[in-house]
Structure formats: C-alpha cells, structure tokens
Amino acid sequence: MTGCPALTEPVPPHAQEAGASVASALARVRDFIEPRLDRAVAFSADAAPRLVEAMRYAALAPGKRLRPALALWAAEACGGSLEAAAPAAIATELIHAYSLVHDDLPAMDDDDLRRGRPTCHRAFDEATAILCGDALQALAFETLARDMPAASAARACLVLARAAGAEALVGGQADDLAAERGWVADLTAAPAAEQVAWMDRINRRKTGALFLAALELGGLAAGADAARLTLLARFGRSFGQAFQIADDLLDAEGDEAAVGKRVGKDAGRGKLTFPTVEGVAAARMRAERLGAEAAAAAAELGPAAVELGRLASWIVGRRH
Numbered sequence: 001m002t003g004c005p006a007l008t009e010p011v012p013p014h015a016q017e018a019g020a021s022v023a024s025a026l027a028r029v030r031d032f033i034e035p036r037l038d039r040a041v042a043f044s045a046d047a048a049p050r051l052v053e054a055m056r057y058a059a060l061a062p063g064k065r066l067r068p069a070l071a072l073w074a075a076e077a078c079g080g081s082l083e084a085a086a087p088a089a090i091a092t093e094l095i096h097a098y099s100l101v102h103d104d105l106p107a108m109d110d111d112d113l114r115r116g117r118p119t120c121h122r123a124f125d126e127a128t129a130i131l132c133g134d135a136l137q138a139l140a141f142e143t144l145a146r147d148m149p150a151a152s153a154a155r156a157c158l159v160l161a162r163a164a165g166a167e168a169l170v171g172g173q174a175d176d177l178a179a180e181r182g183w184v185a186d187l188t189a190a191p192a193a194e195q196v197a198w199m200d201r202i203n204r205r206k207t208g209a210l211f212l213a214a215l216e217l218g219g220l221a222a223g224a225d226a227a228r229l230t231l232l233a234r235f236g237r238s239f240g241q242a243f244q245i246a247d248d249l250l251d252a253e254g255d256e257a258a259v260g261k262r263v264g265k266d267a268g269r270g271k272l273t274f275p276t277v278e279g280v281a282a283a284r285m286r287a288e289r290l291g292a293e294a295a296a297a298a299a300e301l302g303p304a305a306v307e308l309g310r311l312a313s314w315i316v317g318r319r320h
C-alpha cells in the first residue's frame with residue numbers, strides 16, 4: 001500500500017484524488033441514509049418531547065456514517081440492494097450514536113465536544129443524555145426486528161446484540177475504563193507484547209465489533225453465503241484495527257476543529273494506545289499495514305466491493 005502522509009505533510013495529488021472519491025462515496029451514503037435515519041427517530045406523542053429532541057440531536061448530528069457505509073457496501077459487495085440493507089445501516093448507526101452519547105458522559109470520558117457540537121449532556125442534561133442513549137439502543141433492535149425480513153430478523157438482532165454487549169462494545173469500554181482508573185494491573189511498564197495484546201483486545205471489542213456487525217448485517221441483508229461472510233469478517237477485523245489506530249493518531253496529532261472533538265487526551269491520561277506506546281511513526285505504519293490487509297480482503301470480494309477497498313485505503317490518512 002502506498003504510504004499515507006503524516007498529518008502535517010502536504011497531501012500528494014494521487015492521495016487527494018483517492019480521498020475525494022471516498023468523500024463523494026460517503027456523501028452518497030449520507031444522502032441515502034440520513035432521511036431514513038430522520039424517519040427512524042420520529043415518534044408519536046407518547047415519547048417524551050425532551051427525550052426525542054435529544055435523540056434527534058445525537059442521531060442526526062453530522063457524523064461520517066461509516067457504519068451505514070459498511071453495511072450498505074457489504075450488501076452491494078454481495079449482490080444485494082441498498083434498500084434491503086437500510087435497516088442494518090440504521091441500526092448500527094443508532095448503536096454508535098448511543099455509545100458516543102454515553103462515552104461523553106461525565107462518568108465516562110467527560111467530553112464537551114462531539115461531532116463539532118456540544119455533547120448531548122451539555123446540550124441537554126446528564127439524565128436526558130443517559131435516557132437518550134438507552135432509547136437509541138432499544139430503537140436499534142426495534143428497527144432490525146421490524147424491518148428485516150422475518151427469516152433473518154432474529155439472527156440480525158443476535159449479531160447486533162453480541163456486538164453491543166458485555167463481550168464486545170460495552171466490555172471493551174469497561175476494560176478501557178478499568179485500565180484508566182487503575183482497577184486492573186498497570187500495564188505501562190509491561191513488556192511491549194503484553195501492551196499490544198491488551199490494546200488489540202480493547203480495540204477489537206470497543207471499536208471493531210460494531211464495524212464487524214455492520215458488515216455482517218449488510219451481508220445477511222444481501223443473502224450472502226458463508227464464504228462471503230468470512231471475507232467480510234476478514235476485511236472488518238483489519239479495518240477496525242486500522243480505524244482505531246488512525247483515531248488514536250488523530251488524538252495525538254489531529255486538529256480539534258477538523259476532528260470535531262477534543263484531541264490530545266490520551267497522552268495526558270497516560271493511556272495505552274499504539275501512538276503513545278510505540279510512537280506516531282510506528283503506529284502509522286501498523287495502521288497502514290492493517291489498511292492494506294483490509295483492502296486485500298475487499299479485492300478478494302470482487303469488483304462490487306470497490307468502495308470497501310477504497311475506504312480501507314483512505315481510513316488511515318483521514319483527518320476527521
């Protein structure tokens with residue numbers, strides 16, 4: 001894979017072209033999914049108005065919509081339609097939105113800025129933000145149960161529940177927190193291999209599991225066979241790790257205005273991330289290798305997986 005430029009270096013023209021192509025593909029995803037997401041967070045008068053306002057604020061905030069993109073492009077890679085994959089795209093984005101709202105709470109990361117706007121508990125209040133996350137999570141499962149075909153709805157709910165639960169998203173978050181708060185043995189002086197294993201385990205659950213679920217649900221919506229689901233999972237494992245390291249690089253080097261959230265947090269907290277443990281240059285090389293592995297898996301999926309491949313190549317050098 002062509003090396004991605006450091007954030008501070010000028011971007012070469014070929015990388016600009018690749019970036020522009022991913023940016024326009026993601027814009028098409030947003031055009032497709034955002035009106036549907038908007039309808040998903042419209043409720044009857046039985047829903048409390050302040051809660052609905054917070055849910056709409058969190059779910060419709062300007063995000064990249066990477067999880068919808070993965071679900072839709074996985075379906076496309078397996079010969080399925082975007083419409084059939086829309087419930088998977090919406091459900092994974094709703095889980096993502098809830099996780100961000102809860103992650104930003106004072107009891108968690110205590111952040112004021114998300115997606116370039118005040119965090120949910122800042123714009124509303126803490127209790128409303130907690131309830132907003134709870135209701136977004138329930139809505140994700142309601143969406144799959146109602147809108148996936150009956151033959152695949154139960155499996156879809158199972159896939160998402162596992163990705164969102166104690167062994168994945170929430171479990172990864174809990175372990176991340178435990179390390180930060182000193183509830184587990186301090187690994188800062190541990191051998192590098194142990195630190196890498198720890199970070200991989202956190203990233204695989206906290207970040208990677210939901211990407212994998214989006215891909216699998218997109219594949220399921222397209223009626224993909226086991227071989228294609230396996231390839232999607234191979235893509236997703238490398239993509240998820242590459243994404244998280246890129247996110248950590250943005251924390252180390254990124255620009256708050258472009259990233260849309262506070263940066264420079266990890267080093268200040270002594271947090272174990274690839275850039276803090278092995279340095280920015282080595283972490284970038286690791287992310288590039290993982291991005292290339294994901295792109296290779298996309299190539300094996302065939303020409304219909306072109307957007308997945310482009311996204312994998314772009315994800316490491318992204319600036320937001």
Ligand code: GRG
Binds near residue numbers: 096103169170173206
């Ligand atoms: C259950 C109380 C409770 C809390 C759950 C699970 C959880 C809190 C938090 C983990 C979520 C988290 C912050 C994961 C890290 C993944 C990450 C870097 C998210 C940012 O994703 P992007 O870049 O964001 O796709 P946009 O804004 O573009 O959608």
